[in-house]
Amino acid sequence: MSDLKFQEIKISELSLVLELFKAAAEKINKKNVDHWQYWKNPPQEKIEWVTTGIQNHEFFFIILNDTEQIGMVRIMNIDEPYWGITNDKAKYIHSLVIKDQYNGKGLGSLVIEKVTEIAKLENCEFLRLDAVSKNVGLCNYYERIGFQKVGVKESQLSTNTLFQKQLS
Template sequence: MNIIFKRIEIKDKNIVLGLFKKTAEKINKMNIDHWQYWKNPPIEKIKWVENGILNNEFFFIDNQNEENLGMVRILNEDLLYWGKQNKKAKYIHSLVVKEKYNGKGIGTKIINQIEGIAKKDNCSYLRLDADSKNSKLCSYYEKIGFKKVGTKELPLSVNNLYEKELK
């Protein structure tokens, strides 16, 4: 399956917020207390989305038939979670795969494609974070080659920081 990244525009902000809300509801059904603030996001989260869209960091993820599979935010720097870093990296945030596509390996394909982009951009690392309460997600990232290198406490969550060295 081909994965196509399509830059999200500010006019699509409500679609992005809707994807976050649906994902929060899905996670809640799994009895995981993660991303629940997206059901009714505080203003700082809405601003975070707006800034990401305006900085060309949010992408819809489509397949070759132009069906939307979800979305992702890809950053060249992540001061909020990682602070200033010396080595060049790509940062993955807000990876959302729609529920009907879960369990089909699409998340791994998306991460692998972003890894390829990072390598072409001469990055040393691919980095991401996961809410420390979401043990299933944390295990998934470790299973696909990420190593936990720290934690970051924010007002709404405590996140494990993961990185994968690119060779």
């Protein structure tokens, strides 16, 4: 099994984060899926969302075998905009991006497994994430790896399906 580590992203690396989002948006667009296209030219509120996440120590580069930066992920303890105020202890995954050349190797699942391990160590009840509802392939993928659809969240930029996995 590949060795994955998370390396906290610094504010000085904001441009690298935005480049990863843009590359992901272009890749998704080639699949004719209308998802994340605002990242090609992100609105100020999205840049602020990323900046806040970096300042809150929530954004991480995904490092493979101690050397290769293969993508990024945002790991949150609270996700009020999508999930509201809850009393459940959960981890929230956002912005999981694997660089194109590493796609199809099961690395996204490994990242989710690693976040699951962290969540269990912190005695979380749930692992939660969301996907743009129009991205049927991604929604189906999350269900295949054990997440359940538990709701829908409408936002100004998209309609998202909410998924969670009970941790025991």
